[in-house]
Amino acid sequence: MTTEFGDGLNQAVHTAFTRPAPKSAGAQMRYLVKQLGGTKAVAQMLRVSQRTVERYVKDKFKAPRKNLAVRLEREVKARWQPQVRAKARQKAATTGGLVIDVHARLGYAGAPDSTTDQDRIRHLTVALPPRYAARLFDAQQRGATEDQLRELTADALKEVYFQDGGTRAGSLREVQINDVVHLEFGL
DSSP states (O other): SSSSSHHHOOOOOOOOOOSSOOSSHHHHHHHHHHHHHHHHHHHHHHHHOHHHHHHHTTTSSOOHHHHHHHHHHHHHHHHHOOOHHHHOOOHHHIIIIIEEEEEEEEEEEEETTTTTOOEEEEEEEEEEHHHHHHHHHHHHTTTTOOHHHHHHHHHHHHHHHGGGGGTOTTTTOOOEEEEEEEEEEEO
């Protein structure tokens, strides 16, 4: 469970992994050393000493501090099975789409002469067509901020859920997603 849009997209892609990522600190460090080409690069990335990395690689250290464990897991998952991740994104962007499960404060604004609904807590589960998945993954790959991903998701919900592909709520201008309680994307 997450409340961040970028993390939610990453977690959705991680479900496509064919093998589990390394679990122990030593195995994670060895994987990163192999990926980055040396202990010095891993040490700089994780903001620890090179000697600390070497100790984890040789299994002299077993249990990292909590903040290091979180950074270590995040960096391993970010690099784990890149081809599988790319295929999962491609499939979602061309044929499969995404399913979004969001529990948040959603509001929308209509035309100036119409009434507007007050934002309220809603729990929606909506299947987004492939073109919206492509927009979200492309934006994420380009380094979009959390606010930009939130806006893209709100636009997708506006068109797919609130306007139902153009069959209702034609005067709807904007949907806003605030105060996210739960967010999950699925492939």
